[in-house]
Amino acid sequence: MFRFSKPALAQAIFLAAALAAASPARALDDFGLGRAATPDEVKAWDIDVRPDFAGLPKGSGTVSDGETVWEGKCAVCHGTFGESNKVFSPLIGGVTKDDVKSGHVAALKRPDYPGRTTFMKVATVSTLFDYIRRAMPWNAPKSLSNDQVYAVLAYMLNLSEIVPDDFVLNEQTIRDVQKMMPNRNGMIYDHAMWPSTAFSGKKVKPDTHAKVCMKNCKDKVEVASSLPEYALSSHGNIADQNRHVGQVRGQTTGPSAADSAAKKHPAAELADTSGCLACHAVDTKLVGPSYKDVAEKYKGQDVSGLLFKKIREGGEGAWGDVAMPPMTDIKDDDLKTLVAWILKGAPSK
Amino acid sequence: MRRRSEIDPEAMARAANPARIRKAPENFLGAEEIAAVSGGRRDFLRGAFAAAAALGAGAAAAQDAPKGDEMILKPQSWATTLGQPVAATPYGMPSKYEGGLIRRQSPGLTQVAGASVSFMPLQGMFGIITPSGLHFERHHQGWYDIDPNKHRFMINGSTPEFVKKAKVYTLDDLMRFPSVSRMHFIECGANTGMEWGNVAVPTVQYTHGMLSCSEYTGVPLRTLLEDCGVDWKKAKFVLAEGGDGSAMTRTIPIELVASGEVIVAYGMNGEMLRPENGYPLRLVVPGVQGVSWVKWLRRIEVGDKPWATKDEAVHYIDLMPDGQHRQYTSIHEAKSVITSPSGGQTLLDKGFYNITGLAWSGRGKIARVDVSFDGGINWVEAKLQTPVLSKCLTRFNVAWNWDGKPAILQSRATDETGYVQPGYRMLREVRGTRSIYHNNAIQSWKVVESGDVGNVQVL
Numbered sequence: 001m002f003r004f005s006k007p008a009l010a011q012a013i014f015l016a017a018a019l020a021a022a023s024p025a026r027a028l029d030d031f032g033l034g035r036a037a038t039p040d041e042v043k044a045w046d047i048d049v050r051p052d053f054a055g056l057p058k059g060s061g062t063v064s065d066g067e068t069v070w071e072g073k074c075a076v077c078h079g080t081f082g083e084s085n086k087v088f089s090p091l092i093g094g095v096t097k098d099d100v101k102s103g104h105v106a107a108l109k110r111p112d113y114p115g116r117t118t119f120m121k122v123a124t125v126s127t128l129f130d131y132i133r134r135a136m137p138w139n140a141p142k143s144l145s146n147d148q149v150y151a152v153l154a155y156m157l158n159l160s161e162i163v164p165d166d167f168v169l170n171e172q173t174i175r176d177v178q179k180m181m182p183n184r185n186g187m188i189y190d191h192a193m194w195p196s197t198a199f200s201g202k203k204v205k206p207d208t209h210a211k212v213c214m215k216n217c218k219d220k221v222e223v224a225s226s227l228p229e230y231a232l233s234s235h236g237n238i239a240d241q242n243r244h245v246g247q248v249r250g251q252t253t254g255p256s257a258a259d260s261a262a263k264k265h266p267a268a269e270l271a272d273t274s275g276c277l278a279c280h281a282v283d284t285k286l287v288g289p290s291y292k293d294v295a296e297k298y299k300g301q302d303v304s305g306l307l308f309k310k311i312r313e314g315g316e317g318a319w320g321d322v323a324m325p326p327m328t329d330i331k332d333d334d335l336k337t338l339v340a341w342i343l344k345g346a347p348s349k
Numbered sequence: 350m351r352r353r354s355e356i357d358p359e360a361m362a363r364a365a366n367p368a369r370i371r372k373a374p375e376n377f378l379g380a381e382e383i384a385a386v387s388g389g390r391r392d393f394l395r396g397a398f399a400a401a402a403a404l405g406a407g408a409a410a411a412q413d414a415p416k417g418d419e420m421i422l423k424p425q426s427w428a429t430t431l432g433q434p435v436a437a438t439p440y441g442m443p444s445k446y447e448g449g450l451i452r453r454q455s456p457g458l459t460q461v462a463g464a465s466v467s468f469m470p471l472q473g474m475f476g477i478i479t480p481s482g483l484h485f486e487r488h489h490q491g492w493y494d495i496d497p498n499k500h501r502f503m504i505n506g507s508t509p510e511f512v513k514k515a516k517v518y519t520l521d522d523l524m525r526f527p528s529v530s531r532m533h534f535i536e537c538g539a540n541t542g543m544e545w546g547n548v549a550v551p552t553v554q555y556t557h558g559m560l561s562c563s564e565y566t567g568v569p570l571r572t573l574l575e576d577c578g579v580d581w582k583k584a585k586f587v588l589a590e591g592g593d594g595s596a597m598t599r600t601i602p603i604e605l606v607a608s609g610e611v612i613v614a615y616g617m618n619g620e621m622l623r624p625e626n627g628y629p630l631r632l633v634v635p636g637v638q639g640v641s642w643v644k645w646l647r648r649i650e651v652g653d654k655p656w657a658t659k660d661e662a663v664h665y666i667d668l669m670p671d672g673q674h675r676q677y678t679s680i681h682e683a684k685s686v687i688t689s690p691s692g693g694q695t696l697l698d699k700g701f702y703n704i705t706g707l708a709w710s711g712r713g714k715i716a717r718v719d720v721s722f723d724g725g726i727n728w729v730e731a732k733l734q735t736p737v738l739s740k741c742l743t744r745f746n747v748a749w750n751w752d753g754k755p756a757i758l759q760s761r762a763t764d765e766t767g768y769v770q771p772g773y774r775m776l777r778e779v780r781g782t783r784s785i786y787h788n789n790a791i792q793s794w795k796v797v798e799s800g801d802v803g804n805v806q807v808l
Contacts, residue, residue, distance in 0.1 A: 033522040034518040035516065035517055036515065037515040042503070046505055046650065047596075048590070048650065048656055050652075050654055050655075050657070051655075051657045054654070055507075087460050087461055104672065104673075105672070106672070108674075109671065110672075111782075111783060121674065122663050123676075128659075130598075130658065131659035134596040135594065135659070138490060141490065187666070187674055187676040188669070188674070189676060191678055192680075193678040193679055193680045193787065194678070194680070195602050195604050198586070198603075198655075199655075206768055208771035208775050209775075210761075210769035210770060211769060212719065214719065214727070215727055215728075217726055221724030221725065221757060222808040223724075223795070223805050223806070223807055224547075225806040226548055226803060227548045227549075227692070227803055227805070231548075231549070234456060234457075235551055235552065236453075236456075240449050241453065241470065241472070241552065241554065242449055242472060242473060242693070243446075244446065247689065247702055248690050248694040248696060248697065248802075249694065249695050249697065250449075250693055251693050253693070277462065278491070287461075
């Protein structure tokens, strides 16, 4: 049994009453979870730039500064002129002086025109600024200063013949560039695939109007296209991609996976599962050198230890100024196997 | 622990080596039998079995041997020896016989695997839920397995007028909020994109496999915006941003957020999200294409104008025949596909088949699915499997007795708004053939006499 002296009891009652008054039962939608973001935190993450340039940081860059950034940090993947198809589809090309005048890229009308570059499609220059700042270079996103982003964008605009060689891109001149973007008038919004009228300004119905018909819906069946024979094997052996039990089997369209796996060099498999092939190929240069080139370069030299360390710790300079990120996840033994295999010229069998 | 990559090579070799294969109706159909089927001999299954039985009968007369299937008559090792103990595989994996049904890339589709897609093996899936390990992948700058205790989620306004208080939440915070669990499909806007102009790929994995369906658990974004004091009158759009290298951004319709449908999700199919699907946090935007379901979600910004981010200004825009692009096309219109039998498969024999497939719509529930066996001249209504949920895959089934003659199988979905899935002729009349996105045309599978099923386009 608890024993209270009178004053103590009175005090306790008083306290309880005071507590109740100070914190009434909280409403169930007053969660009290999370905390206020600090202004610096918001600034660190809120880097988006809208088409009306809300969010655009101050800064500037010249075409020639941009050329330096491009050659050092972009050209390996996108090509000297932004034309490369090796790592991603071409960024530059396909736009004309007339497009800059009209704001419509004429080549987009031509079914025979091969490919569509970034500059053919993009209507808003803010998109490029925003994206390069947040995501490029692909292997080191968010590493460019604002001035570098302005500069490299100026260079890309110059490669696209939208701005002259002596152009300086900054938070003011970018507004003039918007008026010259080759496909600035190329977007339309009268479709039914946004759930409100926010873009079209009116309620738009879907653009197809199929009906449910059940009997004799047409006279004949027109087969417009079927898979060419050679394409059947383009995706490997389909028998291996189906269950071996049930109402169907997959067709045999190539050698079985078991056969090819047995023939494939185990190190080749290892390079694949270790993520090396995102940047390296055996025969061609991707982001990093081809394995054949590596073997060629170090022929007759004892560099296994050096390469082991280089891959483990990452680094640049041996092949250009794009860095290889540190490859920390791969086991020591596996990495040794890989280095030995690469130095042998990465044989497939 | 057995992983899928450690598929038992012996079992594979047995499957591939016809000499070691016991006759149907056992597990494997060898290359010879497949060839026999393809050559038009479809009766061999029964034939082979009958022959075996007859042989047994002859022998029986002489030696009194039991008659019938060895698999029944002879005790098998799994019935006569001790099996594996519990927790032998602490995280259970599929049977080694299921190793063929995995995510796969389409050769040549993209240049580097870090900005690419892998396709879900629809050809062998049942029901509507995608096993989490088979969920299709689309990454723009590779994927990460982010420490959930280091992940932060921020909500702010484009300017302070849109939310009273910009806030930061940890996973500990988010997982204390009232949660919802809902089943929804997710489809990449480019699903079936390779087929706009003509048939390009052999199987349903590649034609339709940028599609998955899961049960997601998380907090409605509406709840969180209200927790930050959102001004619903001023707010017109929100921006979702990812925490990966691409810092993926997409403009999300405020109407869907306000409806409570958009979820800030951490759970998927009863466990946490898989890293490839955005662990520990992703946005779920039912009915809208996958690119808007931002993975590794780190921030939501509330504003009054769209952002025209890279993936809504350069990609995921629909090229029309006149050279203009439709921008901010987001909602998936009704679509369906027969998953079995489908391209690249072979029917084993004449007779009964359960034609099965999936239908879905970004505008709500599937109302009906019709199936044609003659390329769209005549149709029958398929049975919809329950549950039939809004913005979720719906499984349909229909019976078919194959007479061994050529046939063209098609399915056609109608959703609750009355929208009917179009054929290629109708779709191309408005959109041409050069778009990449939002191809929801009726898919046709041609069955030839050998039983082989192939991908064709019917106008």
